[in-house]
Amino acid sequence: MTWLNAVIQGLLLGGQYALIACGLSLAFGVMRIVNLAHGDLAICGAYLGLVLSTALGVPVWVTLPLLLPAAFCAGLALQALLFGRALQHGALAPVLVTFGLSVMIENLLQVAATSDPRGLNGGTLALASFRIGSRITVSWLFMTAFLTACAVLSCLQLLLSRTAWGRKVRATADDVDTARLVGIRVRPLFATVAGIAVATAALAGVFIGTIGTFDPFAGANSLIFAFEAVVIGGIGSLWGTLVGGMALGVTQVVVGQVNEAYSVLAVHLLFLAVLAVRPAGLFTGHQTAREAPGALG
Amino acid sequence: MSRARGSDVKQAGAPVAVSRWNHAASAAVASSAVAVVILALVPYFAGGPAEQPLITLLTFVAMASLWNLLAGFSGLTSFGQHAYIGLGAYALYLLASHGVNPLPGILLAAAVAAVISLPVSALVLRLSGGYFAIATLVVASVFQIAATLSPSVGGTTGVSVPGLAGYGPVLREALIYWATLAVAVASVAGVYLLVRRTFGLDARAVGSDPVAAASLGVRVGRIRRVAYLVAAGGAGAVGALIAMQTLYVEPTSVFNVQYSVYMLFMVLIGGIGTIEGPVIGALVLFGLQEALSSYGAWYLVIVGGLAVAATLAASHGLWGLASDRFGWSLFPVGYRVRGPR
């Protein structure tokens, strides 16, 4: 593969990272919850896709109309049962609860599905690719993942900046106390945001499962990459997570060209470097990781 | 029209009594000292079969106390302490393979872990809350990958730890046992002594509200760094112990996030932010492990589930239930003020 090809592949890979990161970013920006089970929820999406596509005998894409609403509802349930209550127990509680949840999910998946690596049936899309010029080959799957990520980010951005609901979300992200005071019903709003976060995670999981393999413990890596994309791109900026994701993707693929074993390490080192030099990330969304009072966009 | 008098509460000159100790605490310290002596004598009267489970339990106690210093007292929820356990294990291997006696090697491994944690802290402490937690996971991942990629420490296959081969098996077991006991006692006592000093008050202020603490002159950054270093050094010692016990060090087992899961569980179940809590949590985990060892992955599901339940339903843990209800305090950390009656 040429260097140019590697860079392009890395940029497209960034779309996937952005897709899994946007839910994490949304949940934190609005609810101040860092969901350490986010990666595992994405992998649950992959497993659900596996179950549905095997049961129905179709490529996993066909199952999305069932899968995404189910994931959304799971998000509502998690918010009502766990996250909402965790918020009432102090600032540490959501971190502890989501970590505990992560442990539970990973080991339940282990019990239910064993630790064998699995793949999803991506149909013909998974195998096709197209050429640009004579030296660049792009897989349709990567391209679709990237375009899907852009579509999701655009929808979220539009939702946030152009709709009344989006206004309420941004207001709540700025100041939840005053939001309640002006009559915003915060609990249903949080539930919806949680639903969106889990649905986007599940969608990302489906792509992860189609592009590569997955196992019960793959969520941890997904979480870390999502988090790194958010921090590099700037906490509080949705499009920033795309840029962050692309930075991760390019680093991973390009370094992987030289030595596959070092590719993940290189990504982590990039993250640590950004943390050292610019802890606010590349796109400050009006706050740093330390203060983070809100603001999405 | 009506008028109210000014506050009637002010009384001039009545003294208040501030105490930091109580009778139960004196009894607790005395009993603990006796318990430690008895534990130290175990190799003489009980031998191998008693030592093995006690080693596990005491390791748990050390891990829990140290994590409590970070999360319970300083508000730093790190899920990456296994980074330093692994580091300590590898440090011990390197020291042992260069002829250093493993027993003092434990202290050196702790020092190595503490030293390396210093630059790491400069990075990760720029974040807080949940983002800090994930950053600690990244650090652990980096350490693990670094170990995997280093042929000098065996890469993915790992290495076996030389060193205590010179001693007979009975003595070796006993030495490891005493070393574990020492580390456990040092962890609990060390954290307790640290927290009873001004550091403890400052740390709890930082854990509650860093901005308010800073406005009072507490050096938030320094407090966090000290907590992080001490916890890292302690984890390094634990890692060195594990290396000595298992005699084999390889990346996926010493850098296993399971250690951090255990720390979280023990402290939450036992009682976060108290000295008694982690010890109780260690006992509970030990019991659970014995009871559920044959259940495979279900064991961790239950551990995780109980941690979640504890956070939501009994946020002060088992010890908290007792001390909230009965007012017990065996190792008091705070200040009790009794006003004039």
Added chain:
Amino acid sequence: MTPPALRAPLLEVTGLDVFYGDFQALFGVSMSVATGGATALVGANGAGKTTLLRTIAGAQAAASGSITYRDQDLTAAPPHQRIARGIALVPEGRRLFASLTVEENIQVGATAAASGDWPLDRIYGVFPMIAGRRGQRASTLSGGEQQAVAIARALAAAPSLLLLDEISLGLAPMVVEALYQTLAELRKAGTTLVIVEQDLRRAMTVCDDLVCLLEGRVALAAPVPAVTRDQVVAAYFGDLT
């Protein structure tokens, strides 16, 4: 303690006890607000004025006591229900949504609006100084403009009872004068006002009734013409002898 009501009270607060954890902020506070009136709520810092307004608005729960609005018991109602009935609070410190524009802040205020009586145009008519800044982020405005936006945001809920907490804080006298002119216009339009104000002279000039809190209790409650400034000051600081 209750001042003679000239009309049926719009708001009736009885025996309110409010706690922050173990700390009691209000002790059996009772107060009555007549329809169309303007009541000044005064008292030293920490007397409980903000707590009282927040409890009336529903941002703070009362441990005991009752809040009746238009003969409906609202004691346990959440904020959005109180707004729908016609109570709106302009909080202390303005508390604008920093990342939202002026217009968005006002639009958010209409989330649970009691009626459509205060559309954007009408609001901009009352606050022409912010109309030109409607697309700007709220955090970029001057103090006086931000205060105007905060009032506008509450107005968007079309309240019949408007609670204002220290609107003159940190503002130049001319700006405060302009804000109070606006409040006079609101009164003419039929809105009932409860105003927390540190400036006693202004409070007694603008308002019909005065309630003075001292350490969580009502120290004085009377129509303004019936009290002298000295009496108010004495209640404000409490008997120090």
